[in-house]
Amino acid sequence: MLNYLSREIKPAPVNLERLAEQLKVLAEPKRLLIFNLLMDGVQCNCEIGEALDLPPNLVSHHLSKLRAVGLVKVERDAQDARWIYYSINRSALEELNAAFGTFFDPNRIQPRRPSCGPQNSLCLPNISLTSE
Template identity: 40%
Template sequence: MPQTLPLHEPLAADLSDDKAVELAEMFRLLGDPSRLRIVIDTLEGPKSVGDIAMTLDLSPSLVSHHLRLLRAARLVSPERRGKQIFYRLHDAHIAHVIADMVAHVNEDPIHDAEDEA
């Protein structure tokens, strides 16, 4: 049986209908593989559109489009350095969620099956 982790506060009671919609929209945005890869790429630190595009083999215009959506959802934030803009994760909460989910999908399924037995 899956382990239930204790939470420090009742999350469901604190989530208004408006915030539930906002949260669902964030998860919808992260459901696109290109946007998810962009967010994961910014885990390492601020990156320019060109650097993200080159690393992920995407066009700069597509990266810019995705970044506009991610910015609107407060998943990434711009940081101006001279004439260039770099994008970073908005805050540590986003980094923790993404890092935890990456760790989760990279877990050994055989090890998980042994834990359930």
């Protein structure tokens, strides 16, 4: 039983890299506003730009970031392909919501397990485990 100082750090219950990647894209005020518009049914570039007073190239830039992490999908109009409609990727949103809720669940908070402090100075280097 190889056990470092009789304390094991539990692995994160979700894919932290993917979560960080998606949060990074969402953690931008204007992108959150765009995302909110998409949640509300707004979908074309021009309307988003109008609603938020942003130039079309900026809207395009932010939408591409949201697309890159799979949270938003795109589709061209069947009758007039000049119009491009963006919408929320529901399955990706469900996955994100579940991952976030799992990782940031307050019930996951564990009580302090002191391995540092005045009692046991185990943070010092050169600790020799005598377990052999």
